[in-house]
Amino acid sequence: MDWTALGVSLELACCTTLILCVIGLPLAYWLASTRWRGRFLIEAVVALPLILPPTVLGFYILVAIGPYSPLGQGYERLVGQPLPFSFPGLLVASVLFSLPFAVRPFLAGFAGVDRRLVEASWCLGVSRWMTFFRVIVPLSWTAIVTGVVLSFAHTMGEFGVVLMVGGNKPGVTRTISISIYDDVQSLNYEAAGQTALLLLGCSFAALAIVSALQRRVWLL
């Protein structure tokens, strides 16, 4: 098994999940509480990666962060190296691609919190920000864990977008699913089988955790 690729995948999944928490939680909270009529547009954009072919998404991300785009140029001027085919570039793509897997469970959880509890907290002098941490998060933690587990597992198994944006640089952008592809291409079925089994186990465990959370297996 390609342990370096596994390391890259784990690092990518951890970083992606962390970033998704930082941007996904506020985004979901905003979507859950806004009365803005255009919110359905944002929801549709967030959900796009669910149905868009990874190659299409990967292509647009590649163009958006490439050396001819303002974003790509700005990054290159700042850091000194281009975004495409680097780990940070891969991270950007991965965050966008896994966005719905984090935001949608978060949103469902927040929307399920009784609005009257939130208002009760405001009337007790507790700020909106603290109400989020003291009322909304504790009452929707199963949804938050679901979002975290799903985005982690989804990033672990990512293939199309990684190939488009990250390429296949060992130790940098070569993830575990690309290593399976390479193993199969070079007829190394034994290594491919081991890695595939690991990913299968991971995915099964993630889905089992999510289902158990939703059915409240560990609660009374």
Next chain:
Amino acid sequence: MTGELTADLDRQWPKGPRIQVQVKVPTDRFSITVLFGPSGSGKTTVLRCLAGLDRPERGSIRFEDEIWFDAARNICLSPQRRRIGYLSQDYALFPHLTVAQNIAFGLGGLDAAQRQQRIEKMLQLLHLAGLEQRWPRQLSGGEQQRVALARAVARQPRLLLLDEPLSALDAPTRERLRGDLRRLLAGLGIPAVLVTHDRVEALALGDSAVLLDRGRVCQSGPVHELFAHPANLAAARITGVDTVEPAKVLAVVDGLATLAVGSARLVALAPDATAGEGYISIRAEDVILEKGPGAPSSARNCVTGHIRTLTREGPLVRIGLDCGFDLTALITNQACLALELREGDQVTALVKAAAIQLIPRD
């Protein structure tokens, strides 16, 4: 102006009713102002606007010298900054926190010792001692109400806003807690605005009342005045057309209470009554009229009086009597003709003890 909350609200719901309400609430002493009206009259909207949870399109809200809301100047204080206590219909206790944690929720500004002291004071004041480690789901309806009240009051708010505080309870509990609630609120001494659609609740709890109908104020004043003398047709329709009078319980024997009402003595069925003040209410259709004293009857109340007013209402006649207190009777046109009733005539009014509803206060 000091010592008063004045609100002038205009809220237009999209594709819904328009609420235009002016309210004044004294804030320098304990008093309960009741917002009374049928469902859809806008009373909860008014309460939510006062709390800062809803924003009117036009108007202003001023609390003593503070401006809470002014549409023209684009001022709208958040609920956090109004320092109010808000009690919603279903109490909205935090299910993930214990009773003590619920009460402590808004006490972030205090240090640990002060907070503990305040929690203990609230537990004692609202008879919740021993329940501090319980979860909200383990409490009865009455206990939940007291925890919600303790939580709201713990911060020492300047004004309490109560949205149908008894409606989540079953009927016997509601009956029992009605008196308790006024005593509790009076003990706390915080002025309150209370929303209800139940006239008994309004009479039992309120000092003054604002009558709302389809988003407008149709009358305001002392609570019993409002029910006894509706100023217009809309007010009469909402309050019902009963006799409402202050009463004093003189004695209770075998489940029957002897009451002093004006200069008359009445007997009412009231097994739980104790001596004290209250109101009675008699539905006009429960009053039977006789011309001159007739044969003995089973009705326990037999009072003589003079007819003051006769008002025809279709097939019925509404008769206003002076029997030492104001009594209203509703009889058919035919009965009125048969008895040849005219203004000034002396009549005897019969009312069964069970038809008099006693609403105790304090």
